[in-house]
Amino acid sequence: MSLIDWAVIGTYLVWIVYDGLKRTKAANEVEGYFLANRSLPWWVAGLSVMATQMSAITLVGTTGQAYSDGMRFVQFYFGLPIAMVILSVTLVPFFYRARVYTAYEYLERRFDARTRMLTSLLFLASRSLALGVVISAPAVILSIVLDWNMPLTVLAIGAPTAVYTMFGGVQAVAWTDVKQMGVVLAGVAAAVIVLVTGLPSSVSLGEAMHIVGAVGRLKTVDFSFDLHEQYTFWSGTLAGLFLMLSYFGCDQSQVQRYLTASSIDEARSSLLMSAYVKIPLQALILMMGVLVFAFYLFTQPPMLFNPVFQNRLAASPRAAEYAELDQKFAAAFEARRQAALDLAGAERSGDAYRIAGATVKFRGADALLKNVRVKAASLVKDVTGDSSYNDVNYVFPTFVTTRMPVGLIGLIIAAIFAAAMSTAAGEMNALATATVIDVYKRHLKPVAPDAHYLKVSKLATGFWGLVACVVAMYAASLGSLIEVVNRFGSFFYGSLLGVFVLAIMTKRATGRGAFWGLIAGMAAVAAVAKYTTIAFLWHNVVGVVVVVTVGMIISLFDRAKPAGATVS
């Protein structure tokens, strides 16, 4: 990497930390520190919602997914706009009027202290692990692709984030989120321009789209109804709706973003911003992955995108086998490149018969190349014993570091940093809020001056920043931890939504019903995950249905008197 790229990354880090620390003065009391005194305009809260949701994993991982599998992942977000409308009508005004700091605080008013404590602890457990992964995932990729030191990469992402979040509170988080979204969008725009202009002069963008479309990379909407298929129109719209309702309505890292808005209408508008923008933005990010695929149709990619595994194979006793595969890969690439050029020529001619023939030839050449890559991956698994080897996450960073011009490499890496830092900052801030409001103030020290709570809040933010860095380093050496975190999250989300449905949609539900309903919901999701192959998005639906059903049955037999307000 050149000095200019280092300068771009350095400038970004200094600018963000400076901008965050500028907000320290506004965070001189607990309400200012955690809720910005409910003063932020809708567009700041809205960009903060989006920035918290879009992590570096979204930016790097989904681009790689689009490279290898196409744009189907966009369907994951089809439930989001509907969820935002439902939340704008129900939970947003409810939380805002209740003047709560955390979503779980409301559950004590409606049910009891133990339901609040359980949900808050579940949030703390799942989000603290997820926070580690949010930092670890890009750190692992950048340290491998750029040959950086892993602990230093973790610290480069985690430490500045912890510093400005600790001192500046939610104001720092929200205003840096705005800048970080700007950096991410600038990075995406730069990458798209480089990719489009990097196509051969003889191939137009439209022809390139026809070529990648011929091997399914542009398939975006799948109307088949299959509970075992991860991304379809139905799983995204129906099951995804439940996930989005839970994430944006019950997860403190999101709820806190829109509680900072200056009025209920501003809070609503901040959520609706995602409803308008999220699907087109995600489609653009996926398109970036598809364009990387189009680029590598005409420029030879590495056979394996993870350089560490490349080197390990080259140094292993099966190096000769690897070299032979590499040669086959080069030949298969050349055949596919020629087939792609032929297909582009056929598209230009407009001759349907010629297009059909060239399409068949190109699909065959692509399958051959894919086959060589499968054999190479199998060799990696044999040699290293890593049965879960997958290099999709390395596709985009490899393209950036080897094919982008000087200066833009720094910009894209700054964008990856920005995506990771904005998510991590929102989560650190939310973890500290739940720790101080739901645990410390509620159970350990109910009465103290505001200055005391402010000091504890800053310490709690610093503590979670430290935990994040430790978990990130630990997660790097344990690949399966990422899966554990995702699974734990999926047990939690649907069930948590079920508790809020009981809280605001029914008058009869009691604290005992909600508490045991939540336990039953998580157990049911764990059983479904273990004994069936139902796609994980549907687990959220299972969680909601079981919590509401069990919660209502227990409540009907419960002698305790239901309390609190409902929407109905």
Next chain:
Amino acid sequence: MTSPPPPDRTHQDDDLDRRRTYGAVILLEIIVIAALWAFSRYFGA
């Protein structure tokens, strides 16, 4: 001659505005999904 002041906005006006906004969100989603579907049909055929 000055024009009469506009009538005060009522709760119903706000409600109507909000409903229009929610309708616009859903309509836009339908348009975006239809556009994605058409895009993939055109280039993937």
